[in-house]
Amino acid sequence: MASQLPPKPTPQHSTATAGGMAESGHYRPRGLMRWLLTTNHKEIGTLYLLFSLTMFFIGGIFALVVRAELFQPGLQLVQPEFFNQMTTMHGLIMVFGAIMPAFVGLANWMVPLQIGAPDMALPRLNNFSFWLLPVAFLLLLSTLLMPGGGPNFGWTFYAPLSTTYAPPSTSFFILSLHLAGISSILGAINIIATILNLRAPGMRMMDMPLFVWTWLITAFLLIAVMPVLAGVITMMLMDINFGTSFFNAAGGGDPVLFQHLFWFFGHPEVYIMILPAFGIVSAIIPTFSRKRLFGYASMVYATAAIAILSFMVWAHHMFIVGLPLVAELFFMYTTMLIAVPTGVKVFNWVATMFRGSISFEPPMLFALAFVVQFTVGGFSGLMLAIAPADFQYHDTYFVVAHFHYVLVPGALFAILAGAYYWLPKWTGHYPPLRLSQWHFWLSVIGVNLTFFPMHFSGLAGMPRRIPDYALQFADFNLASSLGGFLFGASQLLFVLVIIKCVRGGEKAPAKAWEGAEDLEWSVPSPAPLHTFETPPTFHPREH
Amino acid sequence: MRRLLVWMAGGLTLAALNPMALANGWNMPEGVTALSRDIYSLHMIIFWICVVIGVIVFGAMFYSLFRYRHSRGAKAATFHEHTSVEVIWTAIPLLILVAMAVPATATLKTMYDASEADLDVMVTGQQWRWRYDYLGEDVAFTSNLGTPREQISGTSEKGENYLLEVDEPLVLPVGQKVRLLLTSDDVIHSWWVPDLAVKQDAVPGFVNENWVRIDEPGIYRGQCAELCGRDHGFMPVVVEAVEPERFEEWMAQRKEAAQQEAMSADREWGLDELMARGEQTYGAVCAACHQPDGSGSPPAFPALAGNQALLEEPDRHISTVIDGVAGSAMPAFRNTLSPVEIAAVVTYERNAWGNDAGDSVQPSEIAERLAAQGE
Numbered sequence: 042m043a044s045q046l047p048p049k050p051t052p053q054h055s056t057a058t059a060g061g062m063a064e065s066g067h068y069r070p071r072g073l074m075r076w077l078l079t080t081n082h083k084e085i086g087t088l089y090l091l092f093s094l095t096m097f098f099i100g101g102i103f104a105l106v107v108r109a110e111l112f113q114p115g116l117q118l119v120q121p122e123f124f125n126q127m128t129t130m131h132g133l134i135m136v137f138g139a140i141m142p143a144f145v146g147l148a149n150w151m152v153p154l155q156i157g158a159p160d161m162a163l164p165r166l167n168n169f170s171f172w173l174l175p176v177a178f179l180l181l182l183s184t185l186l187m188p189g190g191g192p193n194f195g196w197t198f199y200a201p202l203s204t205t206y207a208p209p210s211t212s213f214f215i216l217s218l219h220l221a222g223i224s225s226i227l228g229a230i231n232i233i234a235t236i237l238n239l240r241a242p243g244m245r246m247m248d249m250p251l252f253v254w255t256w257l258i259t260a261f262l263l264i265a266v267m268p269v270l271a272g273v274i275t276m277m278l279m280d281i282n283f284g285t286s287f288f289n290a291a292g293g294g295d296p297v298l299f300q301h302l303f304w305f306f307g308h309p310e311v312y313i314m315i316l317p318a319f320g321i322v323s324a325i326i327p328t329f330s331r332k333r334l335f336g337y338a339s340m341v342y343a344t345a346a347i348a349i350l351s352f353m354v355w356a357h358h359m360f361i362v363g364l365p366l367v368a369e370l371f372f373m374y375t376t377m378l379i380a381v382p383t384g385v386k387v388f389n390w391v392a393t394m395f396r397g398s399i400s401f402e403p404p405m406l407f408a409l410a411f412v413v414q415f416t417v418g419g420f421s422g423l424m425l426a427i428a429p430a431d432f433q434y435h436d437t438y439f440v441v442a443h444f445h446y447v448l449v450p451g452a453l454f455a456i457l458a459g460a461y462y463w464l465p466k467w468t469g470h471y472p473p474l475r476l477s478q479w480h481f482w483l484s485v486i487g488v489n490l491t492f493f494p495m496h497f498s499g500l501a502g503m504p505r506r507i508p509d510y511a512l513q514f515a516d517f518n519l520a521s522s523l524g525g526f527l528f529g530a531s532q533l534l535f536v537l538v539i540i541k542c543v544r545g546g547e548k549a550p551a552k553a554w555e556g557a558e559d560l561e562w563s564v565p566s567p568a569p570l571h572t573f574e575t576p577p578t579f580h581p582r583e584h
Numbered sequence: 585m586r587r588l589l590v591w592m593a594g595g596l597t598l599a600a601l602n603p604m605a606l607a608n609g610w611n612m613p614e615g616v617t618a619l620s621r622d623i624y625s626l627h628m629i630i631f632w633i634c635v636v637i638g639v640i641v642f643g644a645m646f647y648s649l650f651r652y653r654h655s656r657g658a659k660a661a662t663f664h665e666h667t668s669v670e671v672i673w674t675a676i677p678l679l680i681l682v683a684m685a686v687p688a689t690a691t692l693k694t695m696y697d698a699s700e701a702d703l704d705v706m707v708t709g710q711q712w713r714w715r716y717d718y719l720g721e722d723v724a725f726t727s728n729l730g731t732p733r734e735q736i737s738g739t740s741e742k743g744e745n746y747l748l749e750v751d752e753p754l755v756l757p758v759g760q761k762v763r764l765l766l767t768s769d770d771v772i773h774s775w776w777v778p779d780l781a782v783k784q785d786a787v788p789g790f791v792n793e794n795w796v797r798i799d800e801p802g803i804y805r806g807q808c809a810e811l812c813g814r815d816h817g818f819m820p821v822v823v824e825a826v827e828p829e830r831f832e833e834w835m836a837q838r839k840e841a842a843q844q845e846a847m848s849a850d851r852e853w854g855l856d857e858l859m860a861r862g863e864q865t866y867g868a869v870c871a872a873c874h875q876p877d878g879s880g881s882p883p884a885f886p887a888l889a890g891n892q893a894l895l896e897e898p899d900r901h902i903s904t905v906i907d908g909v910a911g912s913a914m915p916a917f918r919n920t921l922s923p924v925e926i927a928a929v930v931t932y933e934r935n936a937w938g939n940d941a942g943d944s945v946q947p948s949e950i951a952e953r954l955a956a957q958g959e
Contacts, residue, residue: 125813362785380681396652400655433778506811511748
């Protein structure tokens with residue numbers, strides 16, 4: 042049953058099973074060049090995480106511009122042109138610049154540690170995939186300063202608004218998205234190569250921690266759909282610059298084709314942003330329940346089922362575009378089916394807590410909030426799946442509430458949970474407890490105050506992406522804006538937590554959390570630069 | 585910090601109790617058609633299913649969190665799988681979903697049956713207005729945002745129907761099945777009226793179909809739901825549902841007005857008359873892009889004030905308005921505006937904001953050009 046193992050590396054130092062002095066005698070550039078040239082998975086992981094944090098604040102500021110304008114009816118701060126650029130850039134930056142790189146950063150750090158590998162399988166490629174990102178996003182942000190402004194057609198950039206009617210900077214937007222896409226594909230290749238080839242001797246696929254499993258499946262999704270995105274933006278580029286008419290009805294093209302292609306990428310993309318979150322939460326809940334994850338195998342199968350179904354549901358984003366009845370029915374049924382494996386996951390987490398021995402350290406707080414809030418987002422997702430009702434929900438703030446519940450109190454909370462969980466491993470110090478708790482509670486209040494009222498404004502009839510609104514939506518928007526500013530401000534506490542944790546604090550042992558079981562807890566805290574130069578001996582637990 | 589929290593909680597409670605929020609509802613409107621009520625009941629069923637599942641799941645979770653606390657000395661059990669439980673909680677949701685799919689499928693089938701309509705209305709989205717064309721009746725008009733700019737910029741008090749009012753609503757008879765045929769002249773728009781539970785994309789190059797049978801006379805308001813560029817938020821839909829007799833009267837009046845408009849194209853128009861009419865049309869149709877003062881927003885929308893090409897080439901000016909500019913945001917107004925309106929707006933653009941072409945364009949010239957193009 043043991044899978045094929047890589048040739049055993051020759052140990053350079055007889056002492057270390059997990060120790061790290063291997064860099065001695067090995068040329069190491071210092072300062073900026075160290076970070077530019079690094080091929081170390083931990084350093085690249087750190088770069089990804091810091092990049093993601095920066096983008097999170099930039100995208101957050103854009104969101105706050107939107108929320109400030111929507112604070113009350115009327116146009117006060119910005120004009121509609123700029124408002125549209127803000128909503129668009131907020132979406133693009135949060136999806137491609139904050140959430141995805143955060144998960145890649147966590148994968149870089151933790152996948153080798155969790156499978157007992159010395160590094161990622163393709164370290165130079167790893168460096169390249171990271172450094173594409175700052176280039177891509179500088180280019181994207183620079184479009185805001187170009188004549189005619191930056192992208193203003195929404196993060197879904199529907200043609201022909203994004204082709205015939207787009208600002209001149211759109212070609213730069215396309216280039217930056219190409220770069221980010223290449224980065225994602227290369228990162229995914231690296232993760233798959235690492236997981237399939239570099240597992241510790243004796244670790245079978247079904248012994249891997251769930252974070253590794255969910256990332257393996259996510260990586261396959263990325264490789265499958267990123268080329269579709271590349272294809273669709275290339276078609277846009279041709280329509281804009283070379284006179285083709287893929288999406289231009291006047292030239293015999295088809296604007297609906299754009300949406301099919303976009304969402305064939307876009308729906309798996311939204312699962313790319315949630316599956317690794319499932320993995321993180323599936324590590325944290327057992328640790329702080331001091332009990333093994335309930336239904337490990339069904340968790341793996343549910344993840345795979347969600348991934349496969351994600352290729353068969355894309356047109357539920359297009360229920361009102363004028364699809365034929367059979368297509369509506371097909372996509373309604375497949376979308377409803379997704380609730381089944383997703384439900385299994387939630388039930389398994391609850392069953393893990395049932396009759397456990399539960400404590401509430403900061404990572405657990407965020408993980409528990411994830412379970413509740415993600416489930417709320419799942420419920421509104423189930424409602425949206427009902428095609429006839431979607432004729433009312435579609436393109437309203439109800440949808441905005443839904444996907445933000447899945448992405449912010451969902452995916453982002455899981456990332457924060459993961460950060461709190463692994464900060465002791467990264468820095469050697471526990472995050473300051475009081476401050477972490479403040480961060481948690483203010484975030485929970487802020488995020489729900491922001492996004493819960495959006496359900497109501499959407500049901501009451503407020504469309505999304507409007508810079509001004511009718512008077513009956515004023516109260517909900519006021520609450521959302523207050524919540525948005527509270528949530529945004531409380532993230533500064535997170536920065537403070539990280540700084541304090543890096544600089545000092547209570548020292549963490551190798552096994553920083555009492556109930557933690559995976560391999561990363563066998564290496565010292567902070568993890569030395571090089572770990573597992575000699576593969577560890579892995580003892581699978583019986584199933 | 586604590587004071588801030590108290591203040592926020594207080595603010596939220598006040599907001600929740602605000603009578604206006606309550607009056608206008610927190611929920612989807614039940615609406616005024618049989619279909620909108622079906623959709624509302626589907627929405628409520630799936631909502632309550634979610635509530636029940638939520639109570640069970642979160643109940644079990646919070647019970648575990650309180651009951652099995654480490655701080656109370658809870659000892660963890662060792663079980664980590666249970667096949668029959670896992671099969672049950674896979675099967676039960678599946679059954680609930682099948683039960684939910686049955687009524688949803690039935691409603692969807694009804695929504696897709698637009699056959700045997702009493703009246704056909706073509707709805708065309710344009711940046712940023714709706715055009716309504718009563719097919720077979722020779723009645724057509726555009727419907728623009730009715731809210732004055734001063735209310736948007738905050739220099740005057742906002743009215744009751746702020747952003748949800750138009751200059752000319754779509755008038756429909758109650759009790760009749762009206763088929764809506766939707767398309768667009770430029771980008772994708774989406775025609776939505778919550779009380780009618782009709783939301784359908786208007787896609788350039790496609791004609792989508794939907795239908796509505798309104799039960800009660802009244803005014804129903806909605807908005808464009810698909811991001812369509814700068815003034816997406818300023819593109820309301822207003823439907824006035826009236827008794828069939830009143831609808832017939834209204835239709836007769838519109839027809840007569842349309843005939844008079846067509847006849848007036850034949851007579852000679854004075855410069856002042858054209859300028860006055862042109863200012864009106866410009867404000868409703870052109871000002872959204874080219875700005876009320878003709879300054880445009882380059883590079884997307886060129887300035888018209890002081891535009892030399894425009895002043896020197898009257899012929900190209902006219903053809904730009906009639907045929908649009910391929911590959912740009914400038915639409916063709918051939919079918920949208922009447923010959924009188926085209927002549928008036930061209931004259932206005934040539935002589936407003938310091939433009940001093942001094943010439944005027946006669947509606948009869950435009951009518952001839954259109955007739956020649958038609959052949």
